[in-house]
Amino acid sequence: MTDLEKLEEQLAELPLLGYFHIDPRELEFNQRIRWICEHECPMYGQTWACPPGVGPVTECQQKCHAFENCLMIATITEVADIADIEDTLATRPEHEEITNHVRELMREQGVEPYILSTEACTVCDRCAYLDGEPCRHPERMHPCVESHGINLIPVLENNGIEFQYGGNVVTWVSLLFY
Numbered sequence: 001m002t003d004l005e006k007l008e009e010q011l012a013e014l015p016l017l018g019y020f021h022i023d024p025r026e027l028e029f030n031q032r033i034r035w036i037c038e039h040e041c042p043m044y045g046q047t048w049a050c051p052p053g054v055g056p057v058t059e060c061q062q063k064c065h066a067f068e069n070c071l072m073i074a075t076i077t078e079v080a081d082i083a084d085i086e087d088t089l090a091t092r093p094e095h096e097e098i099t100n101h102v103r104e105l106m107r108e109q110g111v112e113p114y115i116l117s118t119e120a121c122t123v124c125d126r127c128a129y130l131d132g133e134p135c136r137h138p139e140r141m142h143p144c145v146e147s148h149g150i151n152l153i154p155v156l157e158n159n160g161i162e163f164q165y166g167g168n169v170v171t172w173v174s175l176l177f178y
Contacts (some may be wrong), residue, residue, distance in 0.1 A: 003109055007071075010105050014098055017074040017171070020159045024070045024177060028151040029061040037147055041120070048128070048135040049121035049143040057149035064148065067114065067177035073102055074161055074173045082168045092118050095172035099142065102176060113176040116150070117142040145175055 004021070011019045034057050037043075043050045054060055064070070075098055077091040099117050106113050121127065121141045128136050135141055145152055152173055156163050163171050 007105060007109065011073070011102070014101065015075065016098065017076045018159065018161055019071060019073045020155075022070045022072055022155060022159075024064045024067050026155065026158075027064065027070070027175075028154055029057055029064075029149045030151050031057050031149060033057075033146050033151050034149040043120035046127060046130065047121045047141075048138075049119060049141050050147050053129050054143050054147045060148035060150075063114070064116075064150075064175075064177055069178050071102070071106075071113070071176040071178070072155060072159070072173060073099065073176070074156070074171060076169055076171050079168045079170055082170065088170055091170055092172065095174070096142070099174040099176075102174075106176065106178060111178045113178045115142040115174060115176050116145045116148055117174040118172050119144055120147075142174070145173060150175070 034051055037051050041050070045052060047053060055063075075095045077094065079087050079091060082088055095118055099115060103113055103115060119142055121143070123137045123140050128134060153163055156171075156173070161171070
């Protein structure tokens with residue numbers, strides 16, 4: 001089990017909008033969220049971090065519910081034009097660096113978290129999924145939250161975080177299950 005007090009001190013030093021410990025059973029899993037992946041995301045069927053590679057929503061829910069705890073971290077950033085998807089997505093690596101830093105903090109305490117974040121995974125130039133092979137770097141691959149059918153809005157609202165602040169502010173969220 002993690003030393004939560006030490007972890008809290010370390011998290012307080014990071015540029016996070018907020019962080020919250022939640023019960024994984026509080027998360028809402030919904031096939032409608034997955035629908036967005038299937039119909040609007042060009043990464044659908046392209047990586048192990050995206051559907052259908054991550055499995056059905058029911059299996060994703062079971063995997064998340066197998067953990068007793070979940071640490072949710074959130075960051076925000078401002079972009080020149082939120083309608084410019086390339087500009088917006090270009091801010092994602094900063095959030096992923098923080099997510100990986102938090103993973104390392106947890107590993108230092110002997111905890112190996114299962115991480116959902118903002119990526120469709122860009123670790124490899126060509127994902128092994130396309131060749132019917134297993135993921136080459138499962139320890140570095142973080143499926144996106146939505147790939148699991150998780151509706152983040154209720155959890156964010158319950159913890160006082162706005163998903164959309166308006167203007168050109170982007171909110172990024174990761175879930176670290178342990």
